[in-house]
Amino acid sequence: MGASEWDYCVPYQEDLNAALQQLRREVFEAGDYYWVNGGDWRPEEEREPRPQSLEELWEDEVVQEAGTHSILDVFRVVGPDDTPDHHTVEPVTAEEAHALLGTDKLTRAHVADFDVFPRSRWIGRCAVLHDDQGHPQEIRFWGHSGD
Template identity: 50%
Template sequence: MEYQPDLSKALDELRARIFAEGDYWWAEPSEIGKSASDYPDRPRTEEELWSSESVQESGTHSILDMQEMLRPGGKPDYGTVEPVSEAEALQCAGVTTLTRAHVEKIADLATQRWFGRCAVLHDDAGQPAEIYFWGFSGD
Protein backbone atom coordinates (compact mmCIF):
# COMPACT_ATOMS: atom_id res chain seq x y z
CA MET A 1 0.00 0.00 0.00
CA GLU A 2 1.32 3.45 -0.84
CA TYR A 3 2.67 5.30 2.18
CA GLN A 4 0.67 7.84 4.10
CA PRO A 5 1.34 9.01 7.64
CA ASP A 6 -2.11 8.02 8.97
CA LEU A 7 -1.87 4.24 9.42
CA SER A 8 -5.54 3.95 10.42
CA LYS A 9 -6.59 5.66 7.21
CA ALA A 10 -4.26 3.40 5.22
CA LEU A 11 -5.88 0.34 6.82
CA ASP A 12 -9.37 1.64 6.01
CA GLU A 13 -8.39 2.37 2.40
CA LEU A 14 -6.82 -1.05 1.96
CA ARG A 15 -9.89 -2.76 3.43
CA ALA A 16 -12.17 -0.79 1.09
CA ARG A 17 -10.04 -1.71 -1.93
CA ILE A 18 -9.93 -5.42 -1.07
CA PHE A 19 -13.69 -5.50 -0.49
CA ALA A 20 -14.39 -3.70 -3.78
CA GLU A 21 -12.08 -6.05 -5.69
CA GLY A 22 -13.63 -9.11 -4.05
CA ASP A 23 -10.15 -10.33 -3.13
CA TYR A 24 -11.24 -12.20 -0.02
CA TRP A 25 -12.64 -15.61 0.80
CA TRP A 26 -16.38 -15.63 1.14
CA ALA A 27 -17.51 -18.59 3.22
CA GLU A 28 -21.11 -18.74 2.01
CA PRO A 29 -20.46 -20.53 -1.27
CA SER A 30 -17.98 -22.82 0.54
CA GLU A 31 -15.97 -23.60 -2.55
CA ILE A 32 -12.27 -24.01 -1.91
CA GLY A 33 -9.98 -21.99 -4.17
CA LYS A 34 -12.48 -19.29 -5.06
CA SER A 35 -12.72 -15.72 -3.85
CA ALA A 36 -15.75 -13.47 -3.52
CA SER A 37 -15.04 -11.96 -6.95
CA ASP A 38 -16.00 -15.31 -8.50
CA TYR A 39 -19.63 -14.78 -7.44
CA PRO A 40 -21.90 -12.12 -8.98
CA ASP A 41 -24.24 -12.26 -5.96
CA ARG A 42 -21.51 -11.61 -3.40
CA PRO A 43 -22.24 -9.22 -0.52
CA ARG A 44 -22.61 -5.59 -1.58
CA THR A 45 -21.55 -4.13 1.78
CA GLU A 46 -19.24 -5.19 4.59
CA GLU A 47 -22.25 -5.20 6.89
CA GLU A 48 -23.91 -7.76 4.62
CA LEU A 49 -20.67 -9.79 4.47
CA TRP A 50 -20.32 -9.91 8.25
CA SER A 51 -23.98 -10.83 8.74
CA SER A 52 -23.07 -14.32 7.52
CA GLU A 53 -22.54 -16.74 10.39
CA SER A 54 -19.95 -18.69 8.39
CA VAL A 55 -17.95 -15.50 7.71
CA GLN A 56 -18.15 -14.59 11.39
CA GLU A 57 -16.76 -18.02 12.29
CA SER A 58 -14.17 -18.47 9.52
CA GLY A 59 -13.26 -14.93 8.54
CA THR A 60 -12.37 -13.77 5.04
CA HIS A 61 -8.69 -14.77 5.08
CA SER A 62 -7.87 -11.18 4.17
CA ILE A 63 -7.23 -7.72 5.59
CA LEU A 64 -11.01 -7.46 6.06
CA ASP A 65 -10.56 -9.54 9.21
CA MET A 66 -8.55 -6.68 10.72
CA GLN A 67 -10.80 -3.93 12.01
CA GLU A 68 -8.57 -1.48 13.85
CA MET A 69 -5.07 -0.04 13.91
CA LEU A 70 -3.52 -0.37 17.35
CA ARG A 71 -2.66 2.97 18.89
CA PRO A 72 0.74 3.53 20.58
CA GLY A 73 0.74 1.82 23.96
CA GLY A 74 -2.36 -0.19 23.08
CA LYS A 75 -2.67 -3.91 23.71
CA PRO A 76 -3.07 -6.17 20.66
CA ASP A 77 -6.53 -7.68 20.48
CA TYR A 78 -8.58 -9.76 18.07
CA GLY A 79 -8.83 -7.97 14.72
CA THR A 80 -6.18 -5.34 15.41
CA VAL A 81 -3.10 -4.40 13.40
CA GLU A 82 0.03 -3.53 15.35
CA PRO A 83 2.75 -1.41 13.73
CA VAL A 84 6.31 -2.69 14.03
CA SER A 85 8.13 -0.70 16.69
CA GLU A 86 11.64 0.66 16.24
CA ALA A 87 12.84 -1.78 18.90
CA GLU A 88 11.32 -4.73 17.01
CA ALA A 89 12.81 -3.53 13.71
CA LEU A 90 16.23 -3.18 15.31
CA GLN A 91 16.02 -6.62 16.92
CA CYS A 92 14.81 -8.41 13.76
CA ALA A 93 16.51 -6.49 10.95
CA GLY A 94 19.32 -4.62 12.67
CA VAL A 95 17.94 -1.25 11.53
CA THR A 96 15.13 1.09 12.51
CA THR A 97 14.43 2.27 8.95
CA LEU A 98 12.95 -0.77 7.23
CA THR A 99 12.97 -1.34 3.46
CA ARG A 100 11.49 -4.01 1.22
CA ALA A 101 14.72 -5.96 1.71
CA HIS A 102 13.81 -6.42 5.40
CA VAL A 103 10.36 -7.97 4.88
CA GLU A 104 11.57 -11.55 5.40
CA LYS A 105 13.36 -10.53 8.59
CA ILE A 106 10.20 -9.13 10.18
CA ALA A 107 7.80 -11.80 8.89
CA ASP A 108 7.87 -13.78 12.13
CA LEU A 109 6.49 -10.83 14.10
CA ALA A 110 3.00 -11.96 13.05
CA THR A 111 2.65 -14.96 15.35
CA GLN A 112 -1.04 -15.25 16.18
CA ARG A 113 -4.12 -15.75 14.07
CA TRP A 114 -6.49 -12.78 13.94
CA PHE A 115 -3.77 -10.25 14.82
CA GLY A 116 -2.15 -8.28 11.98
CA ARG A 117 1.09 -6.36 11.69
CA CYS A 118 2.23 -3.47 9.53
CA ALA A 119 5.51 -1.75 8.82
CA VAL A 120 6.44 1.45 7.05
CA LEU A 121 8.95 0.56 4.35
CA HIS A 122 11.40 3.16 3.06
CA ASP A 123 13.00 3.78 -0.33
CA ASP A 124 16.75 3.86 -1.00
CA ALA A 125 16.89 7.50 0.10
CA GLY A 126 15.35 6.63 3.47
CA GLN A 127 11.97 8.21 2.72
CA PRO A 128 8.73 6.39 3.65
CA ALA A 129 7.48 4.69 0.47
CA GLU A 130 4.85 2.13 1.40
CA ILE A 131 3.02 0.41 4.21
CA TYR A 132 3.39 -3.34 4.35
CA PHE A 133 0.54 -5.28 6.02
CA TRP A 134 0.77 -8.96 6.86
CA GLY A 135 -0.52 -11.64 9.17
CA PHE A 136 -2.97 -14.49 8.96
CA SER A 137 -6.57 -15.08 9.84
CA GLY A 138 -9.27 -17.57 9.08
CA ASP A 139 -9.34 -21.23 9.86
Protein backbone atom coordinates in the same frame (compact mmCIF):
# COMPACT_ATOMS: atom_id res chain seq x y z
CA MET B 1 -9.85 -25.26 5.86
CA GLY B 2 -7.26 -23.76 8.24
CA ALA B 3 -5.85 -20.26 8.34
CA SER B 4 -4.45 -18.46 5.32
CA GLU B 5 -1.53 -16.06 5.19
CA TRP B 6 -2.05 -12.69 3.53
CA ASP B 7 0.26 -9.86 2.59
CA TYR B 8 -0.46 -6.45 1.05
CA CYS B 9 1.61 -3.39 0.23
CA VAL B 10 0.11 0.08 -0.22
CA PRO B 11 1.56 3.56 -0.81
CA TYR B 12 2.67 5.29 2.37
CA GLN B 13 0.40 7.64 4.23
CA GLU B 14 0.97 8.91 7.73
CA ASP B 15 -2.33 7.58 9.09
CA LEU B 16 -1.86 3.81 9.22
CA ASN B 17 -5.49 3.20 10.12
CA ALA B 18 -6.71 5.26 7.13
CA ALA B 19 -4.40 3.20 4.89
CA LEU B 20 -5.88 0.00 6.35
CA GLN B 21 -9.45 1.17 5.82
CA GLN B 22 -8.74 2.16 2.21
CA LEU B 23 -7.09 -1.21 1.55
CA ARG B 24 -10.02 -3.08 3.11
CA ARG B 25 -12.49 -1.21 0.86
CA GLU B 26 -10.39 -1.98 -2.24
CA VAL B 27 -10.10 -5.69 -1.40
CA PHE B 28 -13.82 -5.93 -0.65
CA GLU B 29 -14.83 -4.12 -3.84
CA ALA B 30 -12.50 -6.32 -5.91
CA GLY B 31 -14.01 -9.43 -4.29
CA ASP B 32 -10.48 -10.60 -3.50
CA TYR B 33 -11.40 -12.61 -0.41
CA TYR B 34 -12.83 -16.00 0.53
CA TRP B 35 -16.64 -15.88 0.53
CA VAL B 36 -17.62 -18.96 2.52
CA ASN B 37 -21.30 -18.79 1.55
CA GLY B 38 -20.56 -18.70 -2.16
CA GLY B 39 -17.92 -21.38 -2.27
CA ASP B 40 -17.90 -23.88 -5.09
CA TRP B 41 -18.00 -26.66 -2.50
CA ARG B 42 -21.71 -25.83 -2.09
CA PRO B 43 -24.34 -26.96 -4.56
CA GLU B 44 -25.10 -24.19 -7.07
CA GLU B 45 -28.60 -23.58 -5.70
CA GLU B 46 -27.23 -23.01 -2.17
CA ARG B 47 -24.58 -20.46 -3.09
CA GLU B 48 -25.29 -16.94 -1.95
CA PRO B 49 -24.27 -13.75 -3.75
CA ARG B 50 -21.47 -11.73 -2.21
CA PRO B 51 -22.53 -9.10 0.33
CA GLN B 52 -23.01 -5.51 -0.83
CA SER B 53 -21.07 -3.94 2.07
CA LEU B 54 -18.45 -4.79 4.67
CA GLU B 55 -21.12 -4.41 7.33
CA GLU B 56 -23.33 -6.97 5.57
CA LEU B 57 -20.34 -9.30 5.21
CA TRP B 58 -19.61 -9.25 8.95
CA GLU B 59 -23.27 -9.68 9.94
CA ASP B 60 -23.00 -13.24 8.63
CA GLU B 61 -22.34 -15.69 11.49
CA VAL B 62 -20.42 -18.10 9.26
CA VAL B 63 -18.06 -15.28 8.19
CA GLN B 64 -17.60 -14.31 11.84
CA GLU B 65 -16.40 -17.86 12.51
CA ALA B 66 -14.51 -18.66 9.29
CA GLY B 67 -13.28 -15.20 8.30
CA THR B 68 -12.34 -14.16 4.78
CA HIS B 69 -8.68 -15.25 4.78
CA SER B 70 -7.73 -11.68 3.85
CA ILE B 71 -7.08 -8.18 5.18
CA LEU B 72 -10.84 -7.95 5.73
CA ASP B 73 -10.35 -10.02 8.88
CA VAL B 74 -8.68 -7.11 10.70
CA PHE B 75 -10.60 -3.95 11.50
CA ARG B 76 -8.22 -1.34 12.93
CA VAL B 77 -4.59 -0.48 13.64
CA VAL B 78 -3.85 -0.28 17.35
CA GLY B 79 -2.06 2.71 18.83
CA PRO B 80 1.23 2.58 20.74
CA ASP B 81 -0.54 2.35 24.11
CA ASP B 82 -3.11 -0.26 22.99
CA THR B 83 -2.84 -4.02 23.37
CA PRO B 84 -3.36 -5.92 20.11
CA ASP B 85 -6.48 -8.04 20.15
CA HIS B 86 -8.52 -10.21 17.80
CA HIS B 87 -9.19 -8.38 14.49
CA THR B 88 -6.53 -5.69 15.02
CA VAL B 89 -3.23 -4.75 13.37
CA GLU B 90 -0.11 -4.13 15.42
CA PRO B 91 2.48 -1.82 13.86
CA VAL B 92 6.15 -2.77 14.04
CA THR B 93 7.83 -0.18 16.24
CA ALA B 94 11.22 1.37 15.49
CA GLU B 95 12.55 -0.26 18.67
CA GLU B 96 11.25 -3.68 17.64
CA ALA B 97 12.70 -3.32 14.14
CA HIS B 98 16.07 -2.28 15.54
CA ALA B 99 16.16 -5.13 18.06
CA LEU B 100 15.19 -7.83 15.55
CA LEU B 101 16.63 -6.57 12.25
CA GLY B 102 19.27 -4.04 13.31
CA THR B 103 17.60 -0.96 11.82
CA ASP B 104 14.70 1.33 12.60
CA LYS B 105 14.21 2.17 8.88
CA LEU B 106 12.83 -0.96 7.25
CA THR B 107 12.98 -1.33 3.46
CA ARG B 108 11.64 -3.80 0.90
CA ALA B 109 14.89 -5.73 1.35
CA HIS B 110 13.84 -6.54 4.94
CA VAL B 111 10.45 -8.02 4.00
CA ALA B 112 11.94 -11.49 3.46
CA ASP B 113 12.96 -11.42 7.14
CA PHE B 114 9.61 -10.31 8.58
CA ASP B 115 9.04 -13.76 10.07
CA VAL B 116 11.15 -12.57 13.03
CA PHE B 117 8.31 -10.29 14.15
CA PRO B 118 6.02 -12.04 16.62
CA ARG B 119 2.47 -12.47 15.40
CA SER B 120 -0.71 -14.28 16.29
CA ARG B 121 -3.59 -15.61 14.27
CA TRP B 122 -6.32 -13.02 13.67
CA ILE B 123 -3.92 -10.19 14.61
CA GLY B 124 -2.19 -8.53 11.66
CA ARG B 125 1.09 -6.66 11.58
CA CYS B 126 2.16 -3.65 9.56
CA ALA B 127 5.44 -1.88 8.89
CA VAL B 128 6.43 1.31 7.13
CA LEU B 129 8.96 0.64 4.37
CA HIS B 130 11.53 3.32 3.49
CA ASP B 131 13.54 4.15 0.36
CA ASP B 132 17.35 4.25 0.29
CA GLN B 133 17.33 7.82 1.62
CA GLY B 134 15.20 6.83 4.63
CA HIS B 135 11.93 8.35 3.41
CA PRO B 136 8.68 6.43 4.00
CA GLN B 137 7.42 4.90 0.74
CA GLU B 138 5.01 2.06 1.51
CA ILE B 139 3.10 0.29 4.24
CA ARG B 140 3.18 -3.50 4.33
CA PHE B 141 0.31 -5.33 6.05
CA TRP B 142 0.57 -9.06 6.74
CA GLY B 143 -0.93 -11.76 8.90
CA HIS B 144 -2.90 -14.96 8.87
CA SER B 145 -6.55 -15.53 9.60
CA GLY B 146 -9.53 -17.69 8.83
CA ASP B 147 -10.69 -21.13 9.89
